[in-house]
Amino acid sequence: MDTFLVSRSYLETLSTADLITLADEYGIEIPPNLNRRFIIAELLEAVEDIDEGRRDDLLDDKHNFKYYDELPKSYNETHIGALMRNPVWAFVYWDIRTTDLQEITQTKSFLGLVLRVSLFSEGQDNPSDSFEVSVSLDNREQYILLPAHESLFRIDLIAEFSAMEPRVLAYTKKMPIPHGHPEISSTSLENKFSPILELSGLPELLRTHYNNHRQSFL
Amino acid sequence: MSKKSLVLHMTLHQGYFRHLEGKHKAKNEILFSSISQVYLPLLNMFANLESDGIPFKIGLTISPTLCALLSDPVIQQSYIEWLDSLIILGEAEVKRYSQGSEQYSLAKTYLKNCKRDKRDFVETFNQDILSKFDYYAKRGSVELFATCATNCFLPHYIDMNESICAQVETGLQSHKTFFDVVPEGFWLPDLGYTKGIETILRSYGINYSILDTHGILFSTPLPQNGIFTPVRTANSFAFFARDSETPADITGPLGYMWNPSYRNQDRDIGFDSDMELLSGFLGESRSRVSTGFKYWARSEDQKNNALYNFDKAKECVQQDAKSFLDKKSEKLTKASRMIEAEELSLVCAMDASILGQVWYEGIDWLESLFRQAADREDIIIEHCTDLAKSQFTLQKVEPFHSAASGTGYGEDLLDSSNDWMMKYIRKSTERMIDLAERFSDDTGLKARALNLAAKEILLAQSSDWASMTHQRMYPEYASERFSQSVNAFATVFESLGSNSISTEWLTNMEREHTLFPWINYRVFSRKK
Numbered sequence: 001m002d003t004f005l006v007s008r009s010y011l012e013t014l015s016t017a018d019l020i021t022l023a024d025e026y027g028i029e030i031p032p033n034l035n036r037r038f039i040i041a042e043l044l045e046a047v048e049d050i051d052e053g054r055r056d057d058l059l060d061d062k063h064n065f066k067y068y069d070e071l072p073k074s075y076n077e078t079h080i081g082a083l084m085r086n087p088v089w090a091f092v093y094w095d096i097r098t099t100d101l102q103e104i105t106q107t108k109s110f111l112g113l114v115l116r117v118s119l120f121s122e123g124q125d126n127p128s129d130s131f132e133v134s135v136s137l138d139n140r141e142q143y144i145l146l147p148a149h150e151s152l153f154r155i156d157l158i159a160e161f162s163a164m165e166p167r168v169l170a171y172t173k174k175m176p177i178p179h180g181h182p183e184i185s186s187t188s189l190e191n192k193f194s195p196i197l198e199l200s201g202l203p204e205l206l207r208t209h210y211n212n213h214r215q216s217f218l
Numbered sequence: 219m220s221k222k223s224l225v226l227h228m229t230l231h232q233g234y235f236r237h238l239e240g241k242h243k244a245k246n247e248i249l250f251s252s253i254s255q256v257y258l259p260l261l262n263m264f265a266n267l268e269s270d271g272i273p274f275k276i277g278l279t280i281s282p283t284l285c286a287l288l289s290d291p292v293i294q295q296s297y298i299e300w301l302d303s304l305i306i307l308g309e310a311e312v313k314r315y316s317q318g319s320e321q322y323s324l325a326k327t328y329l330k331n332c333k334r335d336k337r338d339f340v341e342t343f344n345q346d347i348l349s350k351f352d353y354y355a356k357r358g359s360v361e362l363f364a365t366c367a368t369n370c371f372l373p374h375y376i377d378m379n380e381s382i383c384a385q386v387e388t389g390l391q392s393h394k395t396f397f398d399v400v401p402e403g404f405w406l407p408d409l410g411y412t413k414g415i416e417t418i419l420r421s422y423g424i425n426y427s428i429l430d431t432h433g434i435l436f437s438t439p440l441p442q443n444g445i446f447t448p449v450r451t452a453n454s455f456a457f458f459a460r461d462s463e464t465p466a467d468i469t470g471p472l473g474y475m476w477n478p479s480y481r482n483q484d485r486d487i488g489f490d491s492d493m494e495l496l497s498g499f500l501g502e503s504r505s506r507v508s509t510g511f512k513y514w515a516r517s518e519d520q521k522n523n524a525l526y527n528f529d530k531a532k533e534c535v536q537q538d539a540k541s542f543l544d545k546k547s548e549k550l551t552k553a554s555r556m557i558e559a560e561e562l563s564l565v566c567a568m569d570a571s572i573l574g575q576v577w578y579e580g581i582d583w584l585e586s587l588f589r590q591a592a593d594r595e596d597i598i599i600e601h602c603t604d605l606a607k608s609q610f611t612l613q614k615v616e617p618f619h620s621a622a623s624g625t626g627y628g629e630d631l632l633d634s635s636n637d638w639m640m641k642y643i644r645k646s647t648e649r650m651i652d653l654a655e656r657f658s659d660d661t662g663l664k665a666r667a668l669n670l671a672a673k674e675i676l677l678a679q680s681s682d683w684a685s686m687t688h689q690r691m692y693p694e695y696a697s698e699r700f701s702q703s704v705n706a707f708a709t710v711f712e713s714l715g716s717n718s719i720s721t722e723w724l725t726n727m728e729r730e731h732t733l734f735p736w737i738n739y740r741v742f743s744r745k746k
Contacts, residue, residue, distance in 0.1 A: 007656070008652075009648055057661075057662040057664055058667060058714070060663070060719065062722055065719060065720035065723065066713075067705075067709050067720075067723060068705040068709045068712070071701050071705065075641075075645055079645075083377070083640070084627075085627070085632045086628075087618075093640060140641075173377055175377060176413065178412060179618075180437070180618040180619075181439065181440050184436045193440075194556075195556045196443060196446065197440060197441075199552055200441075200445040200446070201431060201463065204462075205435055205436075208626075209432065209626065212625035213625070
């Protein structure tokens with residue numbers, strides 16, 4: 001593999017088995033039970049050594065130069081990303097490396113893919129709640145409604161099997177769910193706010209917010 | 219008694235459309251009509267007020283992509299050529315109508331305006347209108363805000379701090395290049411805010427920004443003075459709330475712009491006339507575009523058959539400016555009876571294209587606003603900087619995730635029409651951050667290629683493409699431009715892997731996208 005493609009973020013998407021295979025390609029001996037964090041560090045160090053030897057400038061070579069004029073259908077990486085569309089809807093997108101997809105779909109007991117949404121309270125490592133959304137093999141994106149009362153969320157892309165444990169293919173960072181003032185809720189539609197907030201337009205904004213974002217009031 | 223201030227802020231932005239030839243050349247018209255209908259009239263208004271000794275204060279954000287275009291000699295020359303073709307069209311229009319008719323009189327006025335625009339641009343401003351904005355900034359009449367490099371909707375990148383830093387740092391560098399200062403205020407594109415952005419802005423020495431109304435009104439704790447005083451975040455970054463009524467005052471269903479005496483901006487000979495008449499103006503593309511020759515007024519009966527009358531419109535402008543000032547003064551007076559604060563303010567922020575393009579008489583209205591405000595004692599027009607002096611005594615709040623588009627959260631920038639862009643731009647951004655780390659000390663051809671890569675990432679991050687796709691405004695063009703930037707980045711990325719590149723291609727790309735010639739790809743580096 002080209003060292004250029006080996007970055008920390010890329011390595012973190014690989015399974016431990018793939019990391020060991022890659023280390024083997026680079027001639028790195030991995031002692032049994034070595035933590036994946038150390039394998040990644042070893043790989044990055046090896047890549048850095050190779051890059052050091054490549055410090056020369058680029059060659060001007062228009063004959064072998066490849067210009068990309070079409071967006072790739074896939075980056076052939078197992079990866080998941082998420083971002084907020086508004087305070088309660090997250091947009092989730094993912095990709096699965098061809099070899100990973102082949103491996104899981106060729107497993108006889110493969111049931112399907114799910115997105116597991118884990119919800120966290122502030123400062124907690126363990127999820128306070130979670131739910132799953134089934135996704136088809138062809139699907140690569142999904143909008144997901146998040147409960148407004150939770151603080152953080154993480155989404156795992158999981159392959160489920162009938163005869164073995166589910167396999168987490170990729171996961172997002174823990175991301176914050178935006179929070180407004182607690183009084184900005186369905187009950188507050190009936191509330192009386194201070195005259196200055198009323199003059200500022202809060203009641204009208206709340207009505208608009210309720211019409212457009214009913215889910216925020218659940 | 220509290221001091222009651224009005225802050226007026228306008229955003230001047232244009233996506234980076236720079237096409238000197240080919241099928242997209244007509245897209246330049248978007249910029250050219252903005253120069254003629256908004257930027258030159260604004261500068262002429264400033265000059266009129268200055269020569270009459272009328273004090274005025276206005277906040278402006280001039281986006282880096284617009285600065286790059288306005289300072290580009292090739293674009294400047296194209297604008298002059300566009301004006302020349304408009305003058306030829308105007309002469310044909312004057313000939314088309316018989317002397318003495320109302321259309322003849324309107325055509326003559328429009329022709330005169332085109333000639334005046336050319337004279338102003340070439341002789342008065344020496345093709346350099348940015349310097350004139352800078353002149354008014356240095357006089358203290360204009361407060362310039364900085365903004366992101368390419369109108370990037372920052373909440374979409376909140377998990378990629380390096381990317382937000384790159385947008386902010388490049389935006390500030392652009393501001394410094396064109397206006398020679400690092401400003402205190404920063405305009406968030408589409409007013410996109412989510413928690414954490416203020417930390418990055420503060421780290422660059424910026425002191426304040428403006429949020430959409432609900433960003434402040436839904437904050438925790440609730441703002442005790444509503445939208446009438448700025449608030450500050452935990453790191454003492456100040457936020458002003460935009461007055462939610464101002465856009466509706468102008469463009470809402472009962473807004474000023476719908477007055478039947480005002481010009482109908484939808485009827486233009488560029489769309490209504492025979493192709494034969496327009497052929498000299500439209501050039502090879504023959505795509506119909508707006509010409510500015512608009513003869514009809516908005517009519518109450520929607521029949522659109524009343525001819526536009528400049529004098530009638532002028533009378534309405536005076537009345538509407540008075541009505542606006544009365545309304546804001548009344549709101550501030552009511553607020554002053556409810557709360558005790560030394561200074562109360564209302565921030566009226568709008569896109570400059572609303573004044574001049576969407577509402578033809580908008581700049582005249584603004585001028586009238588300044589003239590009338592100068593004679594009033596109940597209201598004073600101020601800059602944000604005047605009102606942020608007691609920044610460290612403001613109420614501390616945690617503002618709410620908010621934006622000025624969509625239904626208040628920028629949903630139009632992420633929906634089924636444009637969400638396909640996300641995986642490409644976020645993957646490319648991740649890779650750019652890695653590249654900046656890996657090639658931190660490189661020079662020569664590698665650094666040149668990396669600088670191009672950084673520029674293309676910034677361009678691809680512009681929300682203009684998502685917004686145009688959502689609004690179905692040249693959606694194919696927006697997709698093409700987005701893909702072009704992502705592909706250019708991918709080309710550099712793979713070239714760095716194979717250790718070779720075509721300098722011919724690199725040079726062509728640098729010539730095509732001439733913005734940010736000073737860019738340093740290390741703006742994407744992880745901050746240690």
